Amino acid sequence: MLHRGGAWYSICCMAVALLIGPPESGWSEELATVRIAYLSQVVELPPKLSNLELPPEDEGLQGGRLAIKDNNTTGSFMKQSFELHHVSVPAKGDVVAAFRGLLAEGFRFVILNVPASRLVELADLPESDGVLLFNAGAPDDSLRNEDCRANLLHVRPSRAMLADALAQYLMTKKWDEWFLVIGPRERDRLYGEAVRRAATRFGAKIVAEKTWDFGPDARRTAQSEVPVFTQGIDYDVLVVADEIGEFGEYLAYRTWEPRPVVGTQGLTPTSWHRTHERWGAAQLQSRFFKATGRRMTPLDYGVWAPIRSIGEAATRTRSTDFATMLAYIKGPEFELAGFKGQKLTFRAWNGQLRQPVLLVSPTALVSVSPQQGYLHQRSHLDTLGYDEPESKCRLN
Amino acid sequence: MRAWFAWTIAIALVVASASPVAALTVYVSNEKDNSISVIDADKMEVTATIPVGQRPRGIILSKDETKLFICTSDDDHIEVLDLASLQTIGTLPSGPDPELFILHPSGNPLYVANEDDNLITVVDVEQGSVIAEIPVGVEPEGMGLSPDGKVLVNTSETTNMAHFIDTESYEITANVLVDSRPRFAVFTSDGKQVWVTSEIGGTVSVIDAASREIVQKIAFEIPGVRAEAIQPVGAQVTKDGKLAFVALGPANRVAVVDAQSFEVKKYLLVGQRVWQLAFSPDEKLLFSTNGVSNDISVIDVEKLKVIKSIAVGRFPWGIVTKD
Numbered sequence: 001m002l003h004r005g006g007a008w009y010s011i012c013c014m015a016v017a018l019l020i021g022p023p024e025s026g027w028s029e030e031l032a033t034v035r036i037a038y039l040s041q042v043v044e045l046p047p048k049l050s051n052l053e054l055p056p057e058d059e060g061l062q063g064g065r066l067a068i069k070d071n072n073t074t075g076s077f078m079k080q081s082f083e084l085h086h087v088s089v090p091a092k093g094d095v096v097a098a099f100r101g102l103l104a105e106g107f108r109f110v111i112l113n114v115p116a117s118r119l120v121e122l123a124d125l126p127e128s129d130g131v132l133l134f135n136a137g138a139p140d141d142s143l144r145n146e147d148c149r150a151n152l153l154h155v156r157p158s159r160a161m162l163a164d165a166l167a168q169y170l171m172t173k174k175w176d177e178w179f180l181v182i183g184p185r186e187r188d189r190l191y192g193e194a195v196r197r198a199a200t201r202f203g204a205k206i207v208a209e210k211t212w213d214f215g216p217d218a219r220r221t222a223q224s225e226v227p228v229f230t231q232g233i234d235y236d237v238l239v240v241a242d243e244i245g246e247f248g249e250y251l252a253y254r255t256w257e258p259r260p261v262v263g264t265q266g267l268t269p270t271s272w273h274r275t276h277e278r279w280g281a282a283q284l285q286s287r288f289f290k291a292t293g294r295r296m297t298p299l300d301y302g303v304w305a306p307i308r309s310i311g312e313a314a315t316r317t318r319s320t321d322f323a324t325m326l327a328y329i330k331g332p333e334f335e336l337a338g339f340k341g342q343k344l345t346f347r348a349w350n351g352q353l354r355q356p357v358l359l360v361s362p363t364a365l366v367s368v369s370p371q372q373g374y375l376h377q378r379s380h381l382d383t384l385g386y387d388e389p390e391s392k393c394r395l396n
Numbered sequence: 397m398r399a400w401f402a403w404t405i406a407i408a409l410v411v412a413s414a415s416p417v418a419a420l421t422v423y424v425s426n427e428k429d430n431s432i433s434v435i436d437a438d439k440m441e442v443t444a445t446i447p448v449g450q451r452p453r454g455i456i457l458s459k460d461e462t463k464l465f466i467c468t469s470d471d472d473h474i475e476v477l478d479l480a481s482l483q484t485i486g487t488l489p490s491g492p493d494p495e496l497f498i499l500h501p502s503g504n505p506l507y508v509a510n511e512d513d514n515l516i517t518v519v520d521v522e523q524g525s526v527i528a529e530i531p532v533g534v535e536p537e538g539m540g541l542s543p544d545g546k547v548l549v550n551t552s553e554t555t556n557m558a559h560f561i562d563t564e565s566y567e568i569t570a571n572v573l574v575d576s577r578p579r580f581a582v583f584t585s586d587g588k589q590v591w592v593t594s595e596i597g598g599t600v601s602v603i604d605a606a607s608r609e610i611v612q613k614i615a616f617e618i619p620g621v622r623a624e625a626i627q628p629v630g631a632q633v634t635k636d637g638k639l640a641f642v643a644l645g646p647a648n649r650v651a652v653v654d655a656q657s658f659e660v661k662k663y664l665l666v667g668q669r670v671w672q673l674a675f676s677p678d679e680k681l682l683f684s685t686n687g688v689s690n691d692i693s694v695i696d697v698e699k700l701k702v703i704k705s706i707a708v709g710r711f712p713w714g715i716v717t718k719d
Contacts, residue, residue, distance in 0.1 A: 070534045073514055074555040077533065077571040280553060280577070283511055283535055286493075290512070315556065315573065337554065337576040337596040341646075342624035380622060 032320040033081045034071075036307055037102045038064050040113040040137075044091040045244060055297070060113050060136060061086050062292045063300030064307055066284075069291075071311030080314050084307065089114075096121065103127045108322045111306050113137035113299065116147070123149040132326055134309075136302035141194065144350045144386055148393035153329075153351040155305045156298070159194035161385035162269040165357030165369035166262060167198035168383070170237060172371045176204040179235035179259075181251065182211050183242040191241035191264060208233045212247050219250065226254035239263040266361070269369070272301035273360040278368075279341040305344070305353065309336050341368070342381075348396035349388045354381040420676055422683055422717050423464055424692060425452035426709025432466065432477065433708040437676065437683075437717070440694065440704050446482050449475050454496035455714035458521070459503030464716070465521070467494040467508070474508070474519070479718075489526050491517035496580075496714075498539040498548070500563070507548050507563075509536040516550055516561065528566050532559050540581030540590055542605065549590050549603075551578035558592045558601070560608060570608040574601040579628070580672075584655070585635045593628035593642060600628055600642055602658065612658045614642075621647050630672035634679055639697070641682055643670040650684055650693075652700055664702050666693035674715040685712035 040060055056062075064084050071082040085107065089098045095114055099122050102110060108131045112119060116138040123133055128151055135143065135154045144158050157165075170176065178199060182192040192209075199206050214225055230238065230251075238255060240263040242248035248265030260266060274295035277285065288296040296304075313325035316333070328334055335343035340356045347354060359367045374383040382388075420437035430452060434444040449468030452475075456465050464477040467490065474488040474497070490497075493512035500506070505527055506519045516530040516539075533555025540549040541563075548561040551574070558581055560570040575597020582591050583605065590603040602612040616626045627645030633655050634640070640653040646669050652662040667686025674683050675697070682695040686705075692712060694704040 070554055073534045074552075074557070077555065077557060077559075077568075280535070283553075286512055312556075335576055335596065337556075342627075343576060343596045343598075379624070381624075 030079050031081050032079065033083060034109070034310060034314055034320050034325075035083045035085065035107055036064075036068075036109045036111065036310060037107040038084060038086045038111045038113075038136075038303055039089070039095070039099055039102060040086070041089045041093065041095050041115070041118070042091045043115075046246075055299075056294055058292070059297055060299040060303045062288070062294075063296060063302065063304035064111065066288055066291055066300075067304040067307035067311065071307065071314075074311060074315055078315055078318065080320055082307070082311060082314075096125070100125070100127065103131060108132065109306075109310055110134070111136050111303055113302070116140040116143055119143060119152065120147050120149065123152045130322075132322075132329070134306035136306065137299060140190065141386065144352050145392035148350045148395060150351075150395050153306070153346055153353070155302045155353050157269075157271050157355060157357055158352060158385050159191050160197060161352075161355075161357060163191070163194035163198035164201065164384045165269040165359065166239075166267070167195075167202040167204060168369045168371040168374055169267075169359050169367050170262065171202050171204060172373075175236035175260075177207045177234070177236045178204055179230070179233050179238045180206050180209040181229075181238060181240045181242075182209065183240075183246060183248070184211065184213055185244070187243045188241045188264075191243055195239050195241060195263065207235050212242070214247070218247055222247075222250040222254055226251055227256045230254075230259075231256040233257075235259060237262050238266075240265050267359055267366055268361075269357050269359055270298050271355065271357065272296060272298045273358050273365065275360060275363060275365045276339075276358055277365075279339055281339040284339050305336065305338055308338070309334070312336055345379075347382070347388070350386065350391050350393035350395060352385060354379060354384075356381065357384060420681075420717060420719055422674070422692070422715065423455060424685060424708050424712045425455045425466060425714040427451055427453055427687075427711035427713040429709035429711070430468075431709050432464070433712070434482065435692070435706060435708070437681065437694070440706055442706065442708060444482055445709065446477065446484075448477065448484060449473070453713045454494070454509075455716055456497060456499055456506075457716050457718055459499065459501075461718050465497070465499075465506065467497060467714075469493050469495055469511070474506070486524070488519055488521060488524050489517075490519060491515055491526070491529065495537055496539050498541045500541065501543065501545045507539055507541070507550075509539055509550060511535050511537060511553075514552070516548070518566070530561060530566050530568070532561075532568070533557050533571075538579055538581040538592065540583050540592075542583050543585060543587045547605065549581040549583070549592070551581050551592055553577045553579065553595075556594075558590065558603060572601075572603055572608055572610065574603075574610070575599045575613075580630050582631055582633060584633050584637050586637060591631050591633060591640065593631050595627045595629055595645060598623065598626045598628065600631060600640075600653075614653060614658050614660070616642075616644060616647075616651055616660060616663075618644075618647055618649060618663055621649075629670070630684070632673045632675055632682065634675070634697070641673055641695075643673050643684055645669055645671070646688075648686075650682075650695065662700055664693075664695055664700065666695075666702055667691045667705055671713060672715050674717050676717050677719050681717075683715055683717065685715050687711050687713065 240248040252261040313328040338344040422435040424433040450470035454467040466475040491510040495511040497508040518528040533552025535553035538551035558572045575594035577596040600614040630643040640655040642651040649663040667689035669688040
């Protein structure tokens with residue numbers, strides 16, 4: 001049975017672990033353990049154009065493993081240890097049941113990479129009272145506004161933060177006339193909405209807006225379709241909203257006018273990128289590459305950051321007590337050194353991690369927002385995304 | 397009698413010109429240019445640029461000041477530069493990714509922070525061999541050594557601790573938690589305090605070397621500069637223990653701190669992203685490497701004024717001076 005697959009093996013080991021028993025026995029008396037769960041759901045992607053770079057199967061998990069390793073090195077000086085337990089639910093699997101299982105096992109820190117609607121459902125379960133959830137993957141602004149929850153923190157920048165970061169850069173370039181092209185999916189519509197909001201906020205003008213509805217895989221037809229699609233419009237940049245990469249890659253170099261492509265393709269705002277090496281990031285990138293043989297992705301960073309936050313809480317409070325750590329993470333003293341040139345903190349009103357946003361092309365870091373000159377009375381990072389007065393969330 | 401006097405003067409002049417007047421020389425590592433800039437500090441100009449290995453960061457003089465040890469981080473070893481010929485004459489093992497190091501007051505061994513491997517490597521500079529490896533926190537960088545060479549203090553950037561290490565047993569004797577991303581550690585010359593800078597935390601922790609307690613935390617506030625941009629990295633304290641200088645990174649300033657009262661006296665505007673600091677041996681001048689503006693600033697320590705900036709290579713990082 002053991003040879004058949006990983007599932008039996010892990011159940012087996014879990015049983016052994018349970019038999020060895022609670023932390024009061026033996027050596028573990030001195031070592032206090034923090035157990036963290038990572039729950040992800042496999043997303044079935046439709047056939048898309050850019051099937052050249054498929055996301056790694058262990059995306060997210062490896063970021064978590066590196067953070068656990070870092071936490072444990074620090075923990076060795078604090079008599080603290082950290083464990084990560086990963087559960088992956090199939091695309092059509094029961095996320096709620098898997099989540100309930102984790103809570104029943106006693107996990108109180110759970111990092112989630114599941115769709116936005118599921119996040120709210122999980123956070124609202126009665127047993128989710130007294131746990132802390134981290135959203136590692138969903139960029140939805142609704143989660144930072146009307147659907148915010150006190151037990152849910154957001155590590156990934158929201159769409160509004162990404163669009164604002166891009167808008168600030170375009171405005172510093174004085175590229176303020178945008179042609180917005182939106183893909184056919186709901187998430188593309190939401191990205192487009194964030195772009196429109198950013199244009200209003202920073203004074204750009206959307207001179208044209210079109211929906212891409214040529215269907216999937218235009219690889220061999222794009223050359224004839226895109227020029228016509230973009231003809232007769234006077235604009236500075238083409239802003240594309242195509243989150244899963246169905247057509248966006250095929251707009252550049254084919255537009256009627258010679259114009260740059262920005263947004264979900266071309267010049268892209270993101271929380272993390274393989275070309276980022278400033279502020280010590282080179283070290284994190286190199287540790288990650290040595291451990292995994294691949295580059296760190298935004299989702300890896302999205303799982304790394306909450307586990308490091310939990311580690312920071314345990315170190316700073318010298319405690320592994322959940323309530324103590326929770327109070328620290330949500331308190332004013334919290335700061336995370338996240339390799340982005342300044343400390344990262346959580347917004348008190350909606351639980352969003354404040355962070356600089358990278359603007360990248362596939363093989364180069366172009367800029368980092370906030371751009372110089374965008375000021376804010378609290379933190380210049382609050383020029384990105386929904387600021388306190390405009391947020392529909394009031395957790396503070 | 398008169399002739400004898402004239403002869404004496406003549407001989408004295410000859411002797412003086414034969415042994416060159418001590419000229420102050422500054423060496424700077426250029427991280428992204430893979431080179432060392434040699435600066436004549438009397439003329440305030442670069443006199444030579446020497447190609448070295450990949451990503452040179454920390455640099456330090458040998459005890460006899462005839463050699464310069466260079467952490468060539470991406471080559472995973474230390475290069476040895478002969479200062480008379482300005483030629484690389486060999487390498488020393490360092491463990492992977494050496495970033496910053498410090499030399500025992502006796503001239504041997506060298507304690508190297510291996511940023512990628514959470515290690516301190518102890519290197520015998522005479523034998524060219526590794527004596528010991530000491531596991532420390534994540535991303536070790538800052539290295540301070542007590543004046544008697546008995547206590548090594550290493551800071552780990554991601555673990556956020558200053559590790560006190562016994563240099564005889566190589567055991568960690570204390571871990572002092574400081575603010576985020578500690579970059580640099582330096583002992584006061586009386587050995588009583590260790591000053592540790594925290595880049596992301598924005599503070600300097602002054603640690604009592606005997607009790608290993610933080611006795612003072614120094615914060616900085618500069619009108620018109622965002623708090624997040626104040627990122628302390630390099631620090632130096634004068635030998636008389638009266639003044640401390642702290643490089644504040646992207647705040648583009650060096651803070652002058654009264655090292656007795658811990659009050660910040662002044663902020664000196666230098667180049668962009670100021671990084672590491674070094675005094676001239678007589679402590680009359682202080683030099684700063686400015687990572688983004690690719691220059692060094694020269695500070696008059698008595699007047700507390702920036703008197704000159706000198707262009708060097710790209711991303712100047714480490715800096716040492718010699719008479």
